[in-house]
Amino acid sequence: MKSERQIKQLAKKICIKPDATVDERVLARAESALAKSTKNQDAVQLMRPLTWRIIMKNPITKLSAAAVIIVCIALTIIFMEKSVTPAYSFEQTLQAMQNLRTMYMVCKDWNDEEFEIWIELDPDTGIPRYCRAYWPRIKILNISRPDTSYQFSERANQVQINSGQLYHMDLAPAKVFEQFLLAAQENPERVVIFHEYDQQSKKSLIVIITRGDGQSYKFYIDPDTKLPVRVQGLEDNTLGAVIRDVDKIEFNVDLPEGIFDFEIPQGASIIDHNHDQKLLNDPQNGISTKGMTEQQAAENIATMYWNALISMDKTTARKVAPVSPQMSDGSSIAKLVEVGTLYIQPGCGIGKLIPCRIRYKDGSLKEWKLIIKARNIDGHPSCVIAGFYSSPVVIEQAK
Amino acid sequence: MSEDKHLLKLLRHGDSNALRRLYEKYRTDLFTVALSLIHDVHAAEDCLQDVFVRLAEGAADMEIRRNLKGYLVSSVANRARDQLRKKTKLLDRTENIGCSASAINPVKVLIDREESARVFDTLMKLPYDQREVFVLRVQAGMKFKEIAKLQNISTRTVISRYRYGIEKLKVLLERDGAK
Known part of the structure; x- marks a missing residue:
């Protein structure tokens, strides 16, 4: 040698x-x-x-x-x-994101509704620990905390209480960027980098367009800090992410005191979301996955669920998907056409997703994504359908 | 005053002889660097042309704090990346970027030393980031610190890319030599 x-x-x-x-x-x-x-x-x-x-x-x-x-x-x-301009690589942004403590963002959701978010990140993992999101027009406030989270509708004077965090991976900037980096490594042809002059900051920003299956984004990166200053969603929301555009981002901001505190307003009606968690953790619900791979388990439970809906077997449907109110019966469904491959969706901290293509009686074909929550209760591996991820995508229109 | 500074001074006053002298002095080094980075004769020629046209256009306002060669090599490296992006619209992390037989073959005839030609060919098999660091360090003689500044990354990252690049080259040369 x-x-x-x-x-x-x-x-x-x-x-x-x-x-x-x-x-x-x-x-x-x-x-x-x-x-x-x-x-x-x-x-x-x-x-x-x-x-x-x-x-x-x-x-x-x-x-x-x-x-x-x-x-x-x-x-x-x-x-x-x-x-x-020196050469730019994704690692530089990842590196810059290593020491983030707090963030403030002005965003738009997929309904074009503006909202602002304050985040405190876990210094070790980079994942949000505390988060406050407020939609001023529709007066919705979400407070996400490690112990308990609240979703408050001012108009309805209603509070939903959840155990644990509401936002997890979806707002972990470094993690999300890491996902894009991995995707870019696998499919480099889906990434384009160029420069664009920005009137607002009076700088030539680094612009990165990442195109993926259902998640195409345009990032504007500050050439000095290597941190994103703006993000734009480029296509329809098929993956259920909360944020479409980020119009403004500030890193390591001083958080206003008590920003993550929440006191239930007097007279507010309360919905206890913990009830759903109990159902999802109930060993009587879901199926045993002993001896199965994750994919096999997911395919099995998904097939069971759709077949139960089609045959109007509500007991089985409730057992495998105890908290799925979106579809109470399958009278409009003709058949389950295909169950896809299990995958991790960065915006979903509950479990992996499995896409299922369903043919409806009107001829349409839609793709639903089921969230598969893997469990291990007293040493027994099992899984349960924890709900649907986002709305279904129409693959073929009704005839 | 160094020769380069003197030539730059003349260039600022529009002296085309100074431009010719600078071109004569650095054309081979810069072309070698460009070609080692992108392995495409036409793209490397374009890089060389861009760098000298810019030098001529901007000479009046140019103030080179460090050495002129370092500045020119950095310009070549930046343009080489631009060329690759234009050509492939790819991210700079891409491995074997722009590696097509037709683009490389003309180069072979230009290198008369077989062993060096093998190193040249094998360079193309390195990921672009490692290749760039290796070429700038070994062929252009830049310091790690200078490369770090150019790429806007830490010196540690540069050194680690260099190490990975050398190790990979060793393995690839051994493997190809065994065939």
Whole structure:
């Protein structure tokens, strides 16, 4: 095996001269650029005082000139930044995200509803520990805490209490970015990186477009901090993520005191979501998965569920999916066409998802995603359907 | 005053002889770096042209704090990445980016040392990040610190990419040599 020294010596000996015609071409272009540049410089020197006087005489010209100057500056910045922008890699953003403590974001959900989020991240895992999301127009407040979480509708004066966190992986910026990095490594053709001048920050931002199955995003990265400053969702929400766009992100902000506190308002009606958790953890519900792979278990429980719905066997349907009110009967379903492969969805902390294609009696074909919660109760492996992930995707329209 | 500084001063005043001298001085090193990075003769030629056209355009406002060669090599590296992106629209992490037989073959005739030619070919099998660090360090003689600054990453990351690159080269050269 060759030593490092030998390899280096061999590499140093690589010496490739450009072709003589290339020399001619390069020099001709460079000399022409030099001539133009020198000429322009001279012209600028001569013209500057005169142009300035004309501009100042007329307020409208003054404004237009200001605009021209701004455009020129912008172009120069683009030019300069592009020429000196160092190479960018995803790791730089991941690295920058390592020491995040807090975040503040102004976002839009998939209904185009604006909301703001305050987050405190776990310093070890980078996963949100505390989170407050508020939709001002519809007056919905979500407080997510490690112990108990609250969803409060001001209009209905109703509070839903949940045990544990509401938001988990979906708001872990480094984790989400890591997922994109992995996806990009597997399918590099789905990633495009370029520069775009941003009027707001007056910077040439690094723009990354990642295209995936149901999750295509455009990230705007600050070239200095390597952190995202904006994110845009590019297609329909087929995966049920909360956030579509992030219009503003601030990292390591000072959190207002008591931002994650919540006191149940007087007279508010309370829905106890813990009841659902009890059902999901009840060993009587779900199926045993002993001796099965995760995929086999998921396929089995999904098939059981759909067949139970089609045959109106509500007892079995409730046993395998005890908290799935979205579909109480299967009278509109013709058949289960296909059960797909189990996968992890970054936005879902409950369990893995399995896609199921269902043919309806009206001829339509829809894809549902079931959340499969794996359990181990007293050493017995089992699983249960913990619900549907997002709305179904219509694959074929009704005839 | 160093020769480069003197030539740059002349270049600022539009001296085309200074431009020619700088081109003569650095064309081979820069072309070698470009070609080692992208393994495509035409793209490497474009890189070289871009760098010198920019140098000529921006000479008046240019202030090179460090050495001119370092500046030119950095420009080549940045353009090489741009070329790859343009060509493939790929992320810089992609392995074997732009590696097509037609793009590499013309180069072979330009390298007369068989052993070095093998290293040159094997370089293409390194992931781009490792290849870039190796080429900038070994062929262009840049310091790890300078490469870190250029790539905007830590010196530790640069060193680790370099290490991985060397180790991979050793294995690949051994494997290919055994065939």
